[in-house]
Amino acid sequence: MSDHTLQVTDLIKTYNAGKPNExxxxxxxxxxxxxGEVxxxxxxxxxxxxxxLHIAGLLDTPDSGMVQIAGTDMTHLSDRKRTAVRRSTVGFIYQFHHLLPEFTALENIILPQLANGVAEKAAQARAMGLLDHVGIAERASHRPAALSGGEQQRVAFCRALANEPSLLLADEPxxxxxxxxxxxxxDTLxxxxxxxxxxxVIATHNLELAARMDRQVRLNGGILETS
Structure with a gap:
């Protein structure tokens, strides 16, 4: 068993391969x-x-290289198995919250749990617990349009953690x-x-926020450099 939750090795990804605009x-x-590392x-x-982030989270595949989560090689799994791993193991947070507008804050956190086979009562209890943890339990019945930007992103955080993932990937959250x-x-995140x-792994161009994490790596010209 690997000591690392995530390990990507020698990833290569090229777009428009063999073309002038490669x-x-x-x-x-x-x-x-x-x-426990950020x-x-x-x-x-x-x-x-x-x-x-998309390759690490099994949303995309590399041209070559390997992706391991909890010591298991995920690189060549079928689409169905990749989807199952994502649901149970990986949480995603994006710059835009992508909440479902017709559902309440609570329902937005319950739905991914139901899709993962969690009983509704247990899903609701976990959703309320997460909302309470980030300080907006009183907003549980509000739809996204009635929430501030910060509140919407807090709900998105809760949704990403709803299925108790072991890996969190955030893109300019x-x-x-x-x-x-x-x-x-x-600070909440x-x-x-x-x-x-x-x-x-939290992608950001905000150097002040980056400095508050455990360590920094920089992507420069397709090469990953450790600060």
Missing amino acids: VRVLQGVSLAVKP VALVAPSGAGKSTL TGNLDPETSDRVF IGLVRDTGLAA
Whole structure:
């Protein structure tokens, strides 16, 4: 069994291969993240950080290289098995919350649990517990349109943790918020990660936020550099 929750090795990903506009986004990228570790992935827009997160989270496949989660090689799983692993093991957070507008905050957190086979009563209890943990339990019955930007992103955090993943991948999770709200929401996210002990990779171009994580890696020209 590996000591790392996530381990990617020698990832190569090229778009438009063999064409004049070929872009080699990842050039032999390797990264290992332990349980309870928060890693900042620093890179400007268009540098490939979303591609790396999508491959690590089994939403995309590399041209070559390996993705291991909890010591198991996930690189060549079928689409059905990859989906099953994502549901139970990986939590995603994006810059935009992507909440379902017709459902309440509580329902947005319950639904992924139901899809993963959790009983409704247990799903509701966990959803309320998560909302209480991030300080917005009183907003449980509100739809996203009635929530502030910071509240919406807190609900998105709860949704990402609903199925108790061991790996959290976040792509500019506070990039759509004003600086004050961003700072407050980031503290909430880090608190959730610390309390649950999961491994996290958080992509950001905010160097102040990156400095508050356990370590930083930088994606530069398709190469991953350790700060």
